[in-house]
Amino acid sequence: MKRIDDQTIIKEIKHDATYQIKTSSExxxxxxxxxxxxxxxxxxxxxxxxxxxxxxxGGVGVCAIAVAASIFVTFNSNSxxxxxxxxxxxxxxxxxxxxxxELATYSYFNGTNDSGLLLNKAMFARxxxxxxxxxxxxxxxxxxxxxxxxxxxxxxxEQVNVKGYEFNDEKEGTYYKYIxxxxxxxxxxxxxxxxxxxxxxxEDDDEVVTTYKALYETSGIYSDLFVKKEVExxxxxxxxxxxxxxxxxxxxxxxxxxxRESEIKGVETEEAYSYAVYNSNNSRNYLYKLTYEVExxxxxxxxxxxxxxxxxxxxxxxxxxxxxxxxxIASYESDDHEIEDVYVTLTKENGKKQYASRNGLIYxx
Amino acid sequence: MEVxxxxxxxxxxxxxxxxxDVFYNSCKEKIFYNIxxxxxxxxxxxxxxxxxxxxxxxxxxxxxxxxxxLGFLMMMSRxxxxxxxxxxxxxxxxxxxxxxxxxxxxxxxxxxxILEKVKDxxxxxxxxxxxxxxxxxxxxxxxxxxxxxxxxxxxxxYKNAIKKIKESMVI
Numbered sequence: 001m002k003r004i005d006d007q008t009i010i011k012e013i014k015h016d017a018t019y020q021i022k023t024s025s026e027x028x029x030x031x032x033x034x035x036x037x038x039x040x041x042x043x044x045x046x047x048x049x050x051x052x053x054x055x056x057x058g059g060v061g062v063c064a065i066a067v068a069a070s071i072f073v074t075f076n077s078n079s080x081x082x083x084x085x086x087x088x089x090x091x092x093x094x095x096x097x098x099x100x101x102e103l104a105t106y107s108y109f110n111g112t113n114d115s116g117l118l119l120n121k122a123m124f125a126r127x128x129x130x131x132x133x134x135x136x137x138x139x140x141x142x143x144x145x146x147x148x149x150x151x152x153x154x155x156x157x158e159q160v161n162v163k164g165y166e167f168n169d170e171k172e173g174t175y176y177k178y179i180x181x182x183x184x185x186x187x188x189x190x191x192x193x194x195x196x197x198x199x200x201x202x203e204d205d206d207e208v209v210t211t212y213k214a215l216y217e218t219s220g221i222y223s224d225l226f227v228k229k230e231v232e233x234x235x236x237x238x239x240x241x242x243x244x245x246x247x248x249x250x251x252x253x254x255x256x257x258x259x260r261e262s263e264i265k266g267v268e269t270e271e272a273y274s275y276a277v278y279n280s281n282n283s284r285n286y287l288y289k290l291t292y293e294v295e296x297x298x299x300x301x302x303x304x305x306x307x308x309x310x311x312x313x314x315x316x317x318x319x320x321x322x323x324x325x326x327x328x329i330a331s332y333e334s335d336d337h338e339i340e341d342v343y344v345t346l347t348k349e350n351g352k353k354q355y356a357s358r359n360g361l362i363y364x365x
Numbered sequence: 366m367e368v369x370x371x372x373x374x375x376x377x378x379x380x381x382x383x384x385x386d387v388f389y390n391s392c393k394e395k396i397f398y399n400i401x402x403x404x405x406x407x408x409x410x411x412x413x414x415x416x417x418x419x420x421x422x423x424x425x426x427x428x429x430x431x432x433x434x435l436g437f438l439m440m441m442s443r444x445x446x447x448x449x450x451x452x453x454x455x456x457x458x459x460x461x462x463x464x465x466x467x468x469x470x471x472x473x474x475x476x477x478x479i480l481e482k483v484k485d486x487x488x489x490x491x492x493x494x495x496x497x498x499x500x501x502x503x504x505x506x507x508x509x510x511x512x513x514x515x516x517x518x519x520x521x522x523y524k525n526a527i528k529k530i531k532e533s534m535v536i
Contacts, residue, residue, distance in 0.1 A: 009530050010499050013479050021397050023411050025386035028418045035419060285515060311517045335521055 136361055138339050142330045143355040143363035145307055145314045149290060150346075150353075153305070154321075158184050171195050171215055172222050172249060192218035194225065206233045222249045223256075238264040252280055254287070311335060324348045370434035377425045389418060392435055395501045396442050402496035403446045405484055413449055417442040439503070439511055486533050487526050494519055495526040 160182055167179040177197050181190035196214035203209075208231045216225040223246040232239045239262070246256040255278050263270040272293045276286040291306045305316040305328075312334035319328040326346040332339040343358045353365040373388040396417060401410040421428070421438060428437065484492060497503045497511075505523065509516045 006527050006531075009527065013483065013499055019407060021393055021411065021414070023393075023415045025389040028389065028415055028422070029382055029385060031415060032419045032422045035423065285517075289515075308515060308518070311515075311521070313518065 134339055134342060134357070134359070134361070138332065138337075139342070139355075139357055139361040140363050142314060142332055142339070142342060143344065143365070145309075146305075146316055146328075146330070146344075146346075147353065147355070147363075147365045149305075149307070153292070155184070160184060161186075163190075167195060174215065176215065192216065207231065216246060223247055224249065236266055238262075240264075247280075254278065255280055257286075371430045374425065374428055374430040374434060377422060378428075378430075382422075385422075392438065395435065395503070396438050398496050398500035399439050399503075400442050400446050402493040402501070403443070404449070405489075405492070409449065413442060413445050416445050420445065436507065436511070439501075439507075443511060482533070483530060486529050491522050491526040491529070494522045495530075498523055 161184075162180050162182055164178060164180045167176050169176070174195075175197075176195035178195070180194045180196075182192045182194070183190050194214050194216050196212060199210055199212045201208065201210045210227070210229040212227055214225040214227065216223045226243075226245040226247075228243045230239075230241045240260075241262070242258075242260045244258045246258070248254070248256075257274075257276045257278065259272075259274045259276075261272045270293075272291065274289060274291045276289040278286050286308075288309045289307070293304045303319040305319060307314040307316075312332065315331045316328045317331075320326065324347060328344055328346075330339075330342045330344050332342075345356050347354050347356070355363040355365070370388065370392075373384055376382075376384060377388075393414065397410055397414050400413045400417075401407070404410050404413070417438060421441060428434070483495070487495060494508060494512075497508050498505065503511070505516060505519050508514075509519045512519065
């Protein structure tokens with residue numbers, strides 16, 4: 001008895017996959033023509049309905065449209081006046097772009113504040129492999145990896161406020177027209193500032209793309225920041241995506257990319273965030289990536305976190321944060337090792353954190 | 366044989382479908398197994414295969430003929446497959462076998478004995494990557510881009526798949 005080699009396996013399976021695809025090119029063209037004719041028919045019917053509705057509205061409908069138009073003109077006019085008089089104008093305040101949380105994310109993960117969150121140092125610590133059963137070492141790895149981002153995760157939900165001013169000065173050798181300062185909740189001291197000039201905006205049918213370059217400062221660290229925002233409207237569905245690339249000025253070894261994708265379908269929204277660290281010499285593969293998903297659906301909210309580092313993947317599903325207690329189901333996978341479905345409870349008491357598994361393993365942070 | 370998809374796309378944009386059969390037959394298997402890698406079901410894969418090409422033709426005006434058309438179709442078929450799961454209220458958690466449809470097309474099993482066995486041996490994620498590489502003939506880099514997963518994760522899953530198949534199939 002001998003085991004077959006890789007190529008034989010592939011050959012055998014390819015040979016074995018004798019399934020004859022039934023769908024023919026004719027089937028596809030028939031279906032395509034059918035759908036096209038249905039759509040044409042629908043458009044014609046819709047046009048007829050619209051004609052009927054407007055006809056029925058008559059003079060009342062026309063009046064309503066006229067009133068709405070006048071309100072719109074008045075509103076815009078006021079808005080323009082404000083732009084001229086008030087230095088805190090919408091054009092220089094980032095309130096109208098909702099990626100301030102993403103800016104904050106970068107600060108949370110890369111900051112050197114009192115919380116001691118130095119993820120960019122901790123994240124490269126290599127995990128240790130154990131045997132197939134859950135060992136204390138495995139458990140420590142799983143909890144430590146979660147713990148590195150735990151403080152930042154909690155901060156993600158905090159309110160970020162922005163104040164904007166005209167700057168018209170040089171910073172780090174570049175001239176900037178505006179500065180915006182970011183505050184958490186009602187703090188007096190900003191945790192970050194962003195310096196920028198004019199914003200480029202391109203509109204194409206149902207898509208709007210906004211890009212610009214800025215300087216971002218947090219905890220005394222300056223980074224070049226490149227922002228790209230895309231908004232796509234398709235009927236009742238809307239997709240918004242942001243890509244923020246941070247390149248620290250005084251450390252060219254790494255750069256950081258924060259992405260956010262929001263999909264809005266009626267009352268349901270789906271948000272996906274990611275934070276990735278790349279080596280400047282290799283922009284194709286990241287060294288560390290954290291993905292965070294929140295799904296708000298009709299039946300409640302679900303949170304999932306995934307961390308990839310050192311060719312290993314850590315996933316934390318069904319994260320439930322209830323006051324001092326947090327529960328989640330963790331899994332770990334690397335080249336030669338896999339741990340699945342570890343139920344973990346995190347308890348916080350008197351500034352101390354303790355992670356416990358169902359089978360009695362403990363990790364203190 | 367390398368097929369020049371660009372010329373076909375330009376023809377389709379003009380409404381000329383006379384070579385659609387050549388275009389379709391040159392790439393249907395790759396797309397089909399890309400879908401099958403997720404559904405594990407021949408009939409559902411047939412339906413999604415048809416939806417993919419119909420959607421492709423309906424949106425042909427917006428297709429950039431200079432981009433990788435096969436990659437575009439792969440991505441489109443994958444998205445439609447995921448939509449299929451969503452519509453059927455099925456959460457696609459690729460690491461959990463229980464959430465993947467396990468219907469077997471009984472009449473087909475005789476013809477695809479090894480593939481059927483592989484379906485049972487591998488975890489859904491491994492089966493998906495294995496099928497994409499072996500039957501859809503995608504490179505690991507292409508799979509990595511398509512799934513938006515690190516290259517290392519893809520090759521590791523593939524190695525695991527091969528290892529498991531080796532261990533279970535002895536001659």
